[in-house]
Amino acid sequence: MVEQRFDAIVVGAGPSGNAAAYTLAKEGLNVLQLERGEYAGSKNVQGAILYSDALEKLIPNFREDAPLERHVIEQRLWMLDDASYTGMHYRSEEFNEEKPNRYTIIRAQFDKWFSQKVRDAGATVLYETTVKELIRNTSGKVIGVQTDREDGAVMADVVILAEGVNGLVGQRSGLRDELKPDTVALAVKEMHFLPRDVIESRFNLKGDEGVVIEAMGSVTLGMTGTAFLYTNEESISVGIGCLVSDFTEKREAPYELLERFKSHPAIAPLLAGSEVKEYAAHLIPEGGYNAIPSLFGDGWLMVGDAGHFVNAVHREGSNLAMTTGRVAAETVVRLHRMRKEMTKANLAEYQERLEKTFVLKDMRKYRKIPAFLHGNKETLFGLYPRLLSKAAQTWFRVDGLDKKAKEKAIVSSFRQARTLRGMIGDAFKLARAWR
Amino acid sequence: MSTETDSVKVEEKLYYNRYVVDAGRPHVKIRPHEVPSQALLALTKICPAGCYALNDKGQVEVTPDGCMECGTCRIVCADTHDIEWNYPRGGFGVLFKFG
Numbered sequence: 121m122v123e124q125r126f127d128a129i130v131v132g133a134g135p136s137g138n139a140a141a142y143t144l145a146k147e148g149l150n151v152l153q154l155e156r157g158e159y160a161g162s163k164n165v166q167g168a169i170l171y172s173d174a175l176e177k178l179i180p181n182f183r184e185d186a187p188l189e190r191h192v193i194e195q196r197l198w199m200l201d202d203a204s205y206t207g208m209h210y211r212s213e214e215f216n217e218e219k220p221n222r223y224t225i226i227r228a229q230f231d232k233w234f235s236q237k238v239r240d241a242g243a244t245v246l247y248e249t250t251v252k253e254l255i256r257n258t259s260g261k262v263i264g265v266q267t268d269r270e271d272g273a274v275m276a277d278v279v280i281l282a283e284g285v286n287g288l289v290g291q292r293s294g295l296r297d298e299l300k301p302d303t304v305a306l307a308v309k310e311m312h313f314l315p316r317d318v319i320e321s322r323f324n325l326k327g328d329e330g331v332v333i334e335a336m337g338s339v340t341l342g343m344t345g346t347a348f349l350y351t352n353e354e355s356i357s358v359g360i361g362c363l364v365s366d367f368t369e370k371r372e373a374p375y376e377l378l379e380r381f382k383s384h385p386a387i388a389p390l391l392a393g394s395e396v397k398e399y400a401a402h403l404i405p406e407g408g409y410n411a412i413p414s415l416f417g418d419g420w421l422m423v424g425d426a427g428h429f430v431n432a433v434h435r436e437g438s439n440l441a442m443t444t445g446r447v448a449a450e451t452v453v454r455l456h457r458m459r460k461e462m463t464k465a466n467l468a469e470y471q472e473r474l475e476k477t478f479v480l481k482d483m484r485k486y487r488k489i490p491a492f493l494h495g496n497k498e499t500l501f502g503l504y505p506r507l508l509s510k511a512a513q514t515w516f517r518v519d520g521l522d523k524k525a526k527e528k529a530i531v532s533s534f535r536q537a538r539t540l541r542g543m544i545g546d547a548f549k550l551a552r553a554w555r
Numbered sequence: 556m557s558t559e560t561d562s563v564k565v566e567e568k569l570y571y572n573r574y575v576v577d578a579g580r581p582h583v584k585i586r587p588h589e590v591p592s593q594a595l596l597a598l599t600k601i602c603p604a605g606c607y608a609l610n611d612k613g614q615v616e617v618t619p620d621g622c623m624e625c626g627t628c629r630i631v632c633a634d635t636h637d638i639e640w641n642y643p644r645g646g647f648g649v650l651f652k653f654g
């Protein structure tokens with residue numbers, strides 16, 4: 121293959137792998153990065169919102185040439201029932217800042233750009249190359265990888281597994297278990313193209329401003345999941361995802377769920393007249409803190425989705441991926457400089473460093489949320505959105521009924537559907553899981 | 556829920572996508588079976604690319620040409636060992652332009 125020995129090998133060219141390879145190469149290490157796709161991003165799917173902070177820590181001037189779509193100035197949170205939605209909108213002129221905090225992006229284009237930065241920094245990047253397994257020495261230390269190329273073995277002091285949610289290399293090398301159906305969501309997504317002036321007038325935007333919508337409620341048919349609609353420059357990303365275990369149990373077709381969401385009266389007008397150019401599916405690790413596997417061992421580290429680093433409540437993943445990739449690489453750089461071995465004991469520093477970042481703090485804070493959401497899906501994703509819509513309708517309809525009677529009707533509709541005790545219980549459980 | 560009339564054709568959706576099919580080397584295979592497990596039956600409904608279908612003998616078959624490599628089927632059948640799942644060879648399979 122190529123030169124047969126490296127300081128480090130990075131498996132995967134998503135945000136976590138790119139962050140790791142970039143950091144290593146910039147610090148002068150001899151890095152090989154392997155990606156199975158024809159180009160970086162050709163296998164990757166995201167909503168997608170990019171959070172500036174994590175990328176800024178790597179490439180401070182990324183705004184100069186990164187393929188960004190729109191900076192987000194408005195966030196909508198919608199609870200849907202079949203005919204209506206109750207929503208919260210937050211829009212602020214302050215998001216029109218000089219260095220915006222969040223952007224929408226198109227992953228295939230963004231990953232390609234990031235990958236070019238990795239190559240510019242001096243890493244050797246090989247595409248169209250799938251890593252089959254890890255190579256270990258007699259004492260079990262990882263010393264390289266076996267690829268699907270001819271003479272495909274390559275050696276390195278350390279291997280960083282940035283292979284994403286379907287981390288076959290890590291699983292098949294026994295570094296962690298197979299994913300469980302109730303810890304991963306399956307999401308499907310379409311790209312809808314519209315002229316930019318149509319998008320801007322539909323969403324009340326000027327220039328590069330963007331809106332993102334997160335929706336939950338009857339569209340997931342009682343399954344644990346959410347839907348989204350994000351504005352890009354000349355397209356709209358629209359998708360929906362639910363836990364794999366719920367899909368299996370309910371036997372719902374994901375694309376039918378997506379159609380249902382697209383035809384919802386709140387969504388359909390936003391997409392009207394668009395041309396669809398892609399349909400994609402991808403898993404999201406949603407098991408939270410309790411699903412995080414071992415992150416390091418003799419000669420290896422795990423970063424990004426492979427390490428289950430997604431905060432499902434805040435819908436953050438790529439920023440955790442970039443941060444874990446960077447921190448893993450910084451650990452390797454330091455050990456390399458001090459001529460220390462890449463042993464399990466020394467690489468433990470990665471986890472110690474992560475403890476000090478928002479990544480593990482946030483993951484730990486929400487450790488009980490996945491079980492709570494899953495355990496109460498019928499109420500949270502079905503009943504409450506329905507009740508809320510009903511209450512709003514009763515409240516806003518002017519029909520000769522006096523206001524006190526309306527209040528009573530609302531309260532009793534909640535009570536009928538869910539006992540007061542049940543509701544207090546839900547609120548209490550949520551509060552506890554949130555802490 | 557969805558009736559025959561409003562159900563969508565997933566083939567039409569997959570038509571938007573670009574694939575480099577590794578002819579003769581399917582990356583997802585089903586182990587031969589007489590009676591399909593519940594997990595396999597579920598896949599005929601939940602695979603987002605509609606790769607799984609019942610044949611006229613009542614067994615589940617897979618045609619992974621339109622596969623988007625999500626991994627769902629592998630996870631659903633992890634306990635039943637019904638399928639053998641690998642990534643396509645480097646460079647083959649789905650190619651997202653947007654992702």
Ligand SMILES: Cc1cc2nc3c(=O)[nH]c(=O)nc-3n(C[C@H](O)[C@H](O)[C@H](O)COP(=O)(O)OP(=O)(O)OC[C@H]3O[C@@H](n4cnc5c(N)ncnc54)[C@H](O)[C@@H]3O)c2cc1C
Pocket residue numbers: 131132133134135136137138154155156157160161163164165166167168169170171249250251252282283284285286287288289307308309359361402403404423424425426429430435436437438439441
């Ligand atoms: C529908 C959806 C919406 C999302 N929305 C958001 C969002 O709005 N904001 C956000 O921050 N996050 C979001 N996420 C999560 C985010 O996409 C992930 O957390 C992030 O992509 C993880 O990055 P990664 O580098 O760890 O993995 P990936 O991006 O999955 O990259 C892994 C890479 O490794 C390669 N690879 C895998 N195995 C091998 C192998 N054996 N050999 C060679 N290469 C290999 C793959 O081809 C891939 O390029 C979303 C995810 C989905 C699915």
Ligand code: SF4
Pocket residue numbers: 401583601602603604605606619621622623624625626627628629
């Ligand atoms: S990986 Fe996903 S798209 Fe491919 S066959 Fe399995 S479930 Fe279907």
